[in-house]
Amino acid sequence: MRLLPIVTTAAVAFLVVACSTPTPPRGVTVVENFNSTRYLGKWYEIARFDHRFERGLEQVTATYSLREDGGLNVVNRGYNVDRGMWQETDGRAYFTGSPNRAALKVSFFGPFYGGYNVIALDKDYQHALVCGPNRDYLWILSRTPTISPQVKQQMLDAATRQGFAVEKLLWIKQKPV
Template sequence: MQNSIKFIFLLFFTTLLSACTGVPDNIQPVNDFELNKYTGTWYEIARLDHSFERGLEGITAQYSVNSDGTVKVINRGYNTSDKKWEQAEGKAKFAGKNDIGHLEVSFFGPFYSSYVIFELDKQNYQYAYITGYNKEYLWFLSRTPTVTKEQLDDFKNTARQYGFKTDELIFVEHEGM
């Protein structure tokens, strides 16, 4: 009896963890992904709201490759209420093949969540559209702190076509940070 309880618990825990590292319905991670081109600094242009970035402006993400092949992730943003910079350091690893834009990222020990790149400027790596394991997570990242109206319109139209709640987007301020 005790072994079956352990098995059920293990099965539940494994299912719970894998649910956080999956890919949302009708989303395909980009292929021919090149991690070395993706490393460096990205500016968050827009996102859907979530608690871990609430109240932050001037948000950037810095990616670099660790010696073991994992990715060092440093997210940084200015807390407008506390009037100070906040930073979170995590690590990411590929969810499968190294040329598919689906990574698992962790900021809390052994717990990982999906980081799915579903649109990417593959020629110059100047913009990326990211989601998590479900469509409650959405980011528009750019190599520059501002983008053109056409780039922003493309992001919103693409996200809307995939079923994201684009009317709830938050646009990140970078000026004066």
């Protein structure tokens, strides 16, 4: 039974390191010439890889605003169908280097940061492809609750080129505006 505390400690240590890595996955290219002011505002989650902290949520949005310290406020909001209620989580994000490079670290849980990397973005800042610190996290975001088949294919192609398994994407239910 001494093995259980050791395994538990190792698992917690692994999760802390994995979730606090703010760099993009190896081989993934982030958007350059990024304009954070144009990125501000509300984004609808069109698709994502499944993960614990958004499991069961529909109508998910992320809203970004400027912080006084130069970072970004992040408000994630989604409807939990099983509980019949809205859930909201506040976070903060900071650039890991130049603010012209779309590589950020984001925290929703105290001092722990994870990567937030914009890896595809149209010139009008209407559609974005975002990944986390590894290829287990991927989101397709849009300024509108739906995207055209052409935009969907562009995002899938961009994700595939960067080495993501797009067949794992969950398509999120959104209500039209």
